[in-house]
Amino acid sequence: MGKRTLATPVLVLILLGLVMDRSGRSFPGSAVRADDGVRVIDASQLELRAALGPRTDHASRVIVQFKDAVDDRDAERCVSDAGGARATRSAFGRRYVVEPMAGLDAAGLTGRLRSMPEVEYAEADGLVRAHFAPNDNLYALQWHLKTIGAERMWDIQKGDPSVAVAVLDTGVAYEDFGPFRKAPDFGGTVFLPGFNVFTHDSHANDDNFHGTHVASIIAEAPNTASGASGIAYQSAIMPVKVLDRDGFGSNSGIAEGIDYVVNFRQGSVNPVRVINLSLGGPTRSQVLQTAVDRAVAAGITVVASSGNDNTSPVDFPAGFPNVIAVGSVDARKVKAPYSSFGADLDLMAPGGDNRRDDNGDGRPDGVLQQTFDPASASLGRYDNFAYYFVVGTSQAAPQVSALAALLARQGIKDPKAIQAAMEQTAEDLGASGRDDQFGWGLIRPSEALKGLGLSK
Amino acid sequence: MKPSALGLIAAAGVAVLIASPARAGEIALVFDAGLRTMSNSPETEKAIFGQDEGIGFGLGLTYDRGSRWRFGVEGRRIERNGERAFAADRTSEAFRLGHPLTLTLTEGLASAAFRFGKLGPVSPYIGVGAGVVSWDEESDIAGLIESASGTAAIFEARLGVETQQGPVRLGIEGGITFARNAIGGGGISKVYEETDLGGLFVVGKIGFSRK
Numbered sequence: 001m002g003k004r005t006l007a008t009p010v011l012v013l014i015l016l017g018l019v020m021d022r023s024g025r026s027f028p029g030s031a032v033r034a035d036d037g038v039r040v041i042d043a044s045q046l047e048l049r050a051a052l053g054p055r056t057d058h059a060s061r062v063i064v065q066f067k068d069a070v071d072d073r074d075a076e077r078c079v080s081d082a083g084g085a086r087a088t089r090s091a092f093g094r095r096y097v098v099e100p101m102a103g104l105d106a107a108g109l110t111g112r113l114r115s116m117p118e119v120e121y122a123e124a125d126g127l128v129r130a131h132f133a134p135n136d137n138l139y140a141l142q143w144h145l146k147t148i149g150a151e152r153m154w155d156i157q158k159g160d161p162s163v164a165v166a167v168l169d170t171g172v173a174y175e176d177f178g179p180f181r182k183a184p185d186f187g188g189t190v191f192l193p194g195f196n197v198f199t200h201d202s203h204a205n206d207d208n209f210h211g212t213h214v215a216s217i218i219a220e221a222p223n224t225a226s227g228a229s230g231i232a233y234q235s236a237i238m239p240v241k242v243l244d245r246d247g248f249g250s251n252s253g254i255a256e257g258i259d260y261v262v263n264f265r266q267g268s269v270n271p272v273r274v275i276n277l278s279l280g281g282p283t284r285s286q287v288l289q290t291a292v293d294r295a296v297a298a299g300i301t302v303v304a305s306s307g308n309d310n311t312s313p314v315d316f317p318a319g320f321p322n323v324i325a326v327g328s329v330d331a332r333k334v335k336a337p338y339s340s341f342g343a344d345l346d347l348m349a350p351g352g353d354n355r356r357d358d359n360g361d362g363r364p365d366g367v368l369q370q371t372f373d374p375a376s377a378s379l380g381r382y383d384n385f386a387y388y389f390v391v392g393t394s395q396a397a398p399q400v401s402a403l404a405a406l407l408a409r410q411g412i413k414d415p416k417a418i419q420a421a422m423e424q425t426a427e428d429l430g431a432s433g434r435d436d437q438f439g440w441g442l443i444r445p446s447e448a449l450k451g452l453g454l455s456k
Numbered sequence: 457m458k459p460s461a462l463g464l465i466a467a468a469g470v471a472v473l474i475a476s477p478a479r480a481g482e483i484a485l486v487f488d489a490g491l492r493t494m495s496n497s498p499e500t501e502k503a504i505f506g507q508d509e510g511i512g513f514g515l516g517l518t519y520d521r522g523s524r525w526r527f528g529v530e531g532r533r534i535e536r537n538g539e540r541a542f543a544a545d546r547t548s549e550a551f552r553l554g555h556p557l558t559l560t561l562t563e564g565l566a567s568a569a570f571r572f573g574k575l576g577p578v579s580p581y582i583g584v585g586a587g588v589v590s591w592d593e594e595s596d597i598a599g600l601i602e603s604a605s606g607t608a609a610i611f612e613a614r615l616g617v618e619t620q621q622g623p624v625r626l627g628i629e630g631g632i633t634f635a636r637n638a639i640g641g642g643g644i645s646k647v648y649e650e651t652d653l654g655g656l657f658v659v660g661k662i663g664f665s666r667k
Contacts, residue, residue: 420544451553456604
C-alpha cells in the first residue's frame, strides 16, 4: 500500500514533465494568472510537496475496535499488553488508533490485538489522498455545467439550506479564523458547524485548496462577477477536515469524520443528507466500511471519487458496495485518461482532461471553481482567492454529491433510491447498459429530478 | 372521449327522452357522481395519488325492456391529481417529488343490467358493461409539460339499488372496472409492474324518465 502511494506522485511528476516538454509550456511558481483573472494550479508543486514533505506514516498505525462490553480501562490495558506505545481514542466509539512500541511493527501489533477476546477487529491504518490530477494549462469556463444540463436542472431544483452536503476533505475556506479567510463566493452559503479530525475542534479550515474547490463545485454562489457557480448552490455545506495540508489522510481519520457527520444534530434533525469523499486509497478498511455503513443506515448518501490512476479496481471508499463510485469524463463524454474504473464504478461526471480542448475555446478543459492559491497557502496565506481549473475524479464526485442533495431536496429520502434515480436516468456511455469503464453512464440531473409519471 | 362528447350524450339523451313515445320501454337520462379508485394498480395509485381519491362524473341513457332488463350507453370522466414520484424498484418505497400530475380517464360503455324486482322500497340490480377507456397523463415539471396517453378496452361489473318516485330515479351503485394492459410501459407503473387501470368504485345516481 505504501509503495503504491509513494510511487504515484513520482509517476505524476514524470508524466507532467513529459507533457510540459512536448507542449513547450512552462509555469513559474505554483499558479499563473490569465488575462481574465482565471488561474490554473501547477499541480507539480503540490505533488512535490506531497511526495517530499514531512508526514505521518499512517501505515505504521493500527486501528482497533473493541467490543461494546469492553470499558475504556480494559481497552487501554489491552492496547498496552499488545505492545501499543500510544493510543488515541475516537470521539465516537470504542475505537483507538494505536502506534506500536519500538521494535514492533503494525502487522505484529495487529496480530496481537486480533488474538484478544475483547477486540472486535483490528487493522493497519491505511493511507488515503485527495483525488486531484495535475493540470498544466488554462481551461475553458465551466463547460462541465453545460455537459450535465445545469440550466434545466436549476429550473427544477437549486437546493435548500435544509439539505446539507458534508465535504470530507482538506477543509473549506468557510470562515474568517486566524490566518484563514472565507472565500468570496461563499458569502451567502450556509455552513453547518465543521469538524477537524486533526485538531478535534470545529475549525475545519482549508490549508491546501482542494476542499474549497470541491465545496465550490457543490455550492459556490452564482451571479458573481466572474460567473462561476456551484451545482446545488442553495444547499448547505458541512466542512470536515480529514486530509492534511498535502492532501493526505488516514482511514481512521475518514471514519472519525464520517462518525462526526452521522452524529451531528441540529435540533433533533441531521440536515446532512450527503457525504462527499473526493479521496481514496487502495486499502479496503473495515473501520471505514463500518463508518460508511452507519452513514447509509442513517439515510446519508455517500459519494466517492474512483481514483486518478486509470487502474482497476477503483479506490476505497469508492469500492464499497453502498458508496456511489464516480469516474470522470472529458468534454466529449469520453472517459478521462486518469479515471479509475472497474466493477464497482457506478456513475460518471465531467472531471476534465488537461490535454484537450473539446469545446473549442482555445483552452484545455478543466473544472473551474473558486479556491485559493496553493502556493500562497504553503507560505501560510489563505486569502489569495481566484478561479482555478482543476481536473480529476475529485472534481467529478462533488457533481454527483450535489445532484444527490438536489434529489434529497426534491423528496427522495433513501440513499438507495437516490442512487437508483441517478443510475436509471444516466446517459449510457460505452458498452450498452452498465459497464466497467463508465458504470451506468453520465449523470443527467434534469432527468433524475423529473422522477416518474404514471406510465411515462 | 372529451367533455364535449359527454355534453353531446347529454343533449342526445334529453332529445331522445322528449321524442320517445310513451308506450315504448322506459328511457331515462341518468347522471352519476362518486369515488373511483385505481385499486387494480394499488402501488402506482399510492405512489402518484397518495390519499387523494378520484372523483368521477358520468351520464348515460338507459332503456328498460320489461320489468327485468335494462340496457344503456354511458360516458364518464374521472380526473385525479397527484405528483410525479420515484421508486428504486418494485419492493421499494415511492417518494413523491412535487411535480403536479393530472390523470384524466374518459370512458364510454355499453351496459346491461338485470333487476330483481322490488325489495321493500328499493329495487336491487346487477349489471355488466364494456367499452373503451382513454387515459391522458399530464405533468408540469418546472413549467414544461410532459404528457402520455393511450386507450384500452374496459369492462365493468356492478351492483346497486334504486328507488323510483314518479319520473325521478335515485340509486347507489358499487362495482369494479378493469382495463387490462392499459399502462405499465413506463413510469411508476412499470417499476411496480402494474398494467391495469380501473378498480373499485361507488357512485350515487339520479335518473329522469317520462313516467
